[in-house]
Each structure stands twice: as structure tokens, then as C-alpha cells.
Ligand SMILES: Nc1ncnc2c1ncn2[C@@H]1O[C@H](COP(=O)(O)OP(=O)(O)OP(=O)(O)O)[C@@H](O)[C@H]1O
């Protein structure tokens with residue numbers, strides 16, 4: 001499976017989620033590679049930190065790519081069962097070309113209005129990519145927004161529900177499970193880990209498992 005993680009907003013959790021997707025897919029036993037297509041190279045740095053601080057943890061191969069990532073992905077597909085791409089937080093050739101070849105696009109977003117506004121253009125990109133894919137007889141790219149850094153407060157659900165309606169009105173699907181803001185995500189990411197490796201925050205493990213199961217399932221209808 002080829003999974004892109006991208007958006008047009010900085011600091012919404014793309015690299016964190018890409019790392020969790022890569023580790024979770026590695027846990028299936030299939031060879032998995034994480035491509036860093038963001039010039040900031042956060043995922044690359046995460047992988048370096050993983051080799052340094054967590055030499056005994058599940059290995060995740062990593063490489064960097066820029067520009068049209070299709071030829072590089074096609075080459076890697078011969079050796080890797082799963083390919084995860086951190087596309088960064090801007091409209092780019094990497095993001096657009098990746099949308100033509102991926103099976104899934106995960107779009108992390110906060111629920112704030114300013115963040116939701118950036119999804120308008122992402123939605124246009126997804127629809128344009130899907131029109132092209134259809135004309136080429138390819139299956140559709142399944143794109144889902146996942147709300148990240150939410151609060152575990154009862155009244156926050158009203159905000160999440162409101163944000164969900166905004167996203168759906170843009171023609172994008174939404175993951176039914178949000179990701180709560182938890183220090184364990186930040187702490188583990190810094191040292192090349194994920195909540196799956198550290199196994200100390202069970203709530204985060206259960207939450208991320210639920211989110212990824214929903215985002216990566218074959219029939220993404222939930
Ligand atoms: N659910 C969360 N709870 C707490 N901290 C989080 C959560 N998700 C991400 N973070 C932290 O927020 C910061 C930004 O996350 P991350 O680097 O994944 O975002 P990004 O979208 O990739 O940013 P950029 O646009 O700079 O590439 C990091 O320090 C990360 O550890």
C-alpha cells in the first residue's frame with residue numbers, strides 16, 4: 001500500500017502521523033519504507049534519531065525524494081510492500097505527483113478555522129487527481145482528514161462535529177476518530193520513536209491503532 005501524508009498547513013502532525021503509519025505497517029511484517037519528500041526533512045531526522053536512540057526497535061527504512069516522486073516510488077514498490085510518504089505542508093510537485101500513484105492520502109488538521117480553510121485547496125487537488133485517475137482507468141485515491149491535537153474535553157466534541165461538517169462540505173471524508181493532544185506523541189517523536197515502540201501510554205496506543213485501522217482499511221467507508 002502507498003500512503004501519503006500531506007496538507008497545506010505546517011505543524012499539524014504530518015511527520016508524527018507518517019512515522020506512526022510507517023511503524024504500524026512495519027509491524028505487519030511487510031517491508032516498509034518511509035519517504036521524506038518534505039525539504040524540512042523531519043521524517044529523515046526522526047529515522048536518524050531512531051537508529052541512534054532505538055537501535056533495537058523495529059527498523060524502518062527511510063529515503064528522501066523531491067519533485068516527481070512517481071518513478072522513485074515505482075522502483076521501490078518492487079522491494080517494499082508498504083510505502084509511506086511525508087509530503088510536507090505545502091502544495092508541491094511531490095504532493096501532486098504522489099496523489100497520482102498513492103492508494104491513501106491522510107490529511108492531518110487541527111479543528112481551528114484557519115486550518116480548515118487550507119483544506120479547500122487540498123480538496124481541489126484531490127478532485128483534480130481523481131479526475132485524472134479516472135480518465136486513466138485508475139482506482140480513486142482515498143483521501144481522509146484526521147483531526148489532530150484535539151482535547152479530551154466533553155465540550156470539545158461540539159468543535160469536532162462542527163469541523164467535520166466544514167470538511168465534508170468541501171467534499172473530503174473525515175476519519176471518525178480524532179487524535180488527542182498528548183505529551184507521549186511529542187516525547188516519543190523526538191527520539192525517533194512512536195507510542196507503539198514506547199508502550200507507556202496505553203490510551204495513545206489504543207487511539208492511534210483505532211485511527212490507523214480506520215484510515216488504512218481496505219474498504220474505507222467507516
Ligand atoms: N497529537 C499530538 N499531541 C501532542 N503533540 C503532537 C501531536 N501531534 C504532533 N505533535 C507534536 O507537534 C509538533 C508538530 O508535529 P509534526 O512535526 O508531526 O507536524 P508537521 O505537520 O509534520 O509539521 P511541519 O509542517 O513543520 O512538517 C511536533 O513537536 C510533534 O511531536
Ligand SMILES: [Mg+2]
Nearest residue numbers: 014015042088
Ligand atoms: Mg513535518
